[in-house]
Amino acid sequence: MVLGLASDHAGYEMKEFIKQYLLGKGYSVNDYGTNSGDSCDYADYAHPLAEAVEKGENQFGLAFCGSGNGINISLNRHKGIRSAYCWKTEIAELARLHNDANICTVPARFIEKDLCIEIIEKFLATAFEGGRHQCRIEKIEIE
Template sequence: MSILKTNISVGLASDHAGYDMKQFVIQLLDKQGISYKDFGCWSAESCDYADYAHPLAVAVEAGECYPGIAICGSGNGINMTLNKHQGIRAALCWTEELGRLARQHNDANVLVMPGRFISDEEAEKIVNVFLNTGFEGGRHQRRIDKIPAK
């Protein structure tokens, strides 16, 4: 079951260390006819991941994009930034199985990948499983309901 919503673009963001992998993801989305909105960065020149993570998070929270895909060198910095937003459940995934579980158990709405630590082939598997795995609900919904800070 695909998590893609009709007429809503996938949101993309990266820093310089994730730029090349983001370009690869764009090619994957183009091949599948999936629309996207790129929040930057737009080159491999050094930049700060937060400058691109925050606009992506705001767009996902507002329903303008769904889901999001974000990439930085380790995945950690952009993931931490995204998760500062109350409506974001960003999951750092470096294997296909983590991508599947992030959707099934955590209803992740942003996929984060470590651009310096996985191959394009692994990224393709992770993106495909993330986009095509549904949320199981049930006991997992109860846990997700407890995530927001009170």
């Protein structure tokens, strides 16, 4: 499975931690930055990640910023992206089951690394349930 990662400066440390974890688990990872803890703008990294997920270059994306909000909002500006703000494993599971989320966004300043791993593992291991949820997903996109 190929995963795309992106963060701003506040999510950089968590992104790097998760990247090493995923590589150790045998995942392929595309890193869209940032590449340091220097102050930067989350949208500069969210948009390349979203575009790569839209094109199918990554099966899923993982995004990190301080609160999780800014990068999540930027990601969701893209048609075909359903980025879910996940701070608990149950939220990550429901994001996949009911919303067919294709990017998991984590608030790096507000969760511990062990919980971040649990959230991402749950997100990646959960399949979209389909059924009654499919028509709801189809209503998200506005032409």
